[in-house]
Amino acid sequence: MRTSKPLLAAAALALLAASGLKLRLDTVPRQKVPGSSAIYLPAGKFLKAATFGFGSLLADVLFVWAIQYYGDPRIPDKFLRFEHIFSVIAELDPRWIDPYEVAALIALYDARDVGLALKMFELGAAKNPNMWIFPFQAGHYAQLYLKDYALAKSYYRQAMDLPGAPAIARRLFANAAFQTMDLRTAWESWSEIHEAAEDPQIRKIASNHLYRIKAAVDLDRLRHALEKYRGRYGRWPSALDRLAAAGFLEAIPTDFDGRDYVYDPATGEVRTAVIPWKR
Amino acid sequence: MTIAVIARNTFKEAVRDRVLYLLLFFAALAIVLSRVLALLTVGDRAKVVKDVGLASISLFGALMAILIGTGLVYKEIDKRTIFTLISKPIRRSEFLLGKYFGLLLTLAVMTAAMSAIFLVLVFAHTLAWEFRLLIPILFIFLELGLLTAVAILFSSFSTPILSSLYALSFFLIGHFSWSLETLIQKTPPGWGRTALRAVYAVLPDLENFNLKTEFVHGLTVPSSFYVYAPLYALVYTGFVLALAVLVFRRRDFI
């Protein structure tokens, strides 16, 4: 009964096997969040280590607390630690979408700081590089509240290629490109949308945009040529084809639908024959 | 056979012990409390319910395993009930394993009860029976099995308070051992690093049974994980139990 050698051997063997299994398990890639500890405060990192696997629970508690905290109008300086608090929550449970969005809403409506809201979305995007919602939302914020189409354009570009991104992201991107007068990009994007669209409604919208872009380009060229013509002859040409005859343009462009642009020889003005949206 | 008889009696003991119901009551309270937290949050309430529920099951399960497990063998020796048992044709290993499986049975019933409350609460939020949430609970139970073995190991040679402290340290170290990896990476290569690596391999890694986050967020878990993690739990538990038997059968009962 007291001969312990077999059991001792078994125990040693089990420990060896357990160690081996542990090292094997370490090679199983569990979905962990990339760079979760790289950028942000050591406090968040420390907190995560101190939760012994209950990080997401602590994130819940912190988030609930933060909502109460920012809901209280009597605290004047509460936004001083805004970024810190939400970055700690992000550190504890980086995949949780709600805190980022709620933080952005608080930053926008309560702190009236669009830049801060954008930071929250960027934090979300950094923790979850595969989620389209963060750059998409950031694009919205930049477009609506900053009227910064260049910034919006870059956010939409980030969002539109991510898995699961809605089709409207590409359209918003194309629109933002048009607004910043990046007509080549806008043309290319709308063409893609136009070709890929299955919904006739969207196809129509895309073609309207293409019409508008082409009109903008064409009218610009026509006006340029008209100015040159007047510079040489001291008067507006009697018709647009005079510009080609005089060598200012190779050919007279027509609009997206093949119609001629409307020209008024009295004032030298050119415009589209139809309103692009009522085409 | 003998093991089963002792296990059944241990289960009966636990069931008739009032401490257990107190713990179960608090566990139920904590799970229900997740509902309150969910009310206070903004956004996905079911997520908070799942987080708090799973955490409660894990924490209270660990508490039960440690508090009951460390008193189990000590009480037998202290109250001298073990004298008549050992005088029967029983091996000491049978006695110890009987105690272990009895407590494991108790924990299984308790975990099942907590899971039922939890699933009902999740159902109240999502209107769907999310039975896949039983998988992380199953892994929690694997961890409890290991923790119970550790509690019994310590209780076979130490007092309940000390054993509880030891078992608690095991729990903390188990959830912390990954941090040793950072230290290893900072250590210059050499025998020191090798020694650290050996310590790292031997130390338990209870994070291997922590699938809470993955399942709350619906992430995919590699299928090899489902093979190796339970195997790891079984082998490590076997090791601890073998150690406990080794200690226990050399021990004098004064």
Add this chain to the structure above:
Amino acid sequence: MADILELRDVRKAFRQGFLLRSREVLKGISFSVGEGEIFGYLGPNGAGKTSTIKCVLGLLFPDGGTIRIGGRPHLETRAKAGLGFLPENPYFYDYLTAAEFLDFYAQLFGLPKSERRERAARLLGLVGMEKAAGLQLRKFSRGMLQRIGLAQALVNDPSFLILDEPLGGLDPLGRKEIRDIILTLKEDGKTVLFTSHILQDIEMICDRVAILIGGRIHRQGRLADLVSENILFTELTVSGIDPAEVAGLGRSLSAQGGRILLKVFDDVGLESVLDLVRERKGTIHALIPRVQTLEDIFVEAVKNP
């Protein structure tokens, strides 16, 4: 007569705390218990009686010596199959009822359910506890625990019983009942080893005894061999004589109300006292010759170890 239990030079020392000084509690114990006898293992508190029994049962591991039960090494599980044990001041799972408790122990011997029920009922009857069958052990008095403990020891119908202080904590009536049970067991052909520090109870039922003092067996053997038949002294109670007259004949212990209690040590002295009483027309109230008892040996042994 085959030996049911045999101890040879059993030694055990306890280490005290972290200081490595150890205290030897058993200093080479050797004795054997033959089949069918009642063996009394006697000694004052702290002599090592319980430690010896724990060694036999495998609760303690002796540092040296051998123990055999029924010819087998005592740590074999088979050696314990025919063994019953009642510990000192027994304490059992107090959350079980008496019936559940006996059933649990019977299960350890792999008895089928019907037999377990029948046996539990019979044993509860034997120890006079039928009424307490459904009562939780936490509500038991000490005497009741002693009885249920005895029932527990008999659950496997053992051929060899070890009882540690079976009469401790019992009132005189309870002691008599347990004593009767032990005698019944002997009639059934069972062997009984029991320890005690109360000697009156034992003298009447033991076949052989061993006296343990300070971790050593002081004396052992048949009761008749240990205790001589010689009269040690005679106690006399007389009246009607002058106490001064008998002063030289024996030791006068008391003289109250005209009655004199005398202790007389030899036959000549006794004769002289009786003659004197007759001469003075006095009365003899009592004449008690005292032979040597176990207690005398015991007291003597403790005094001169």
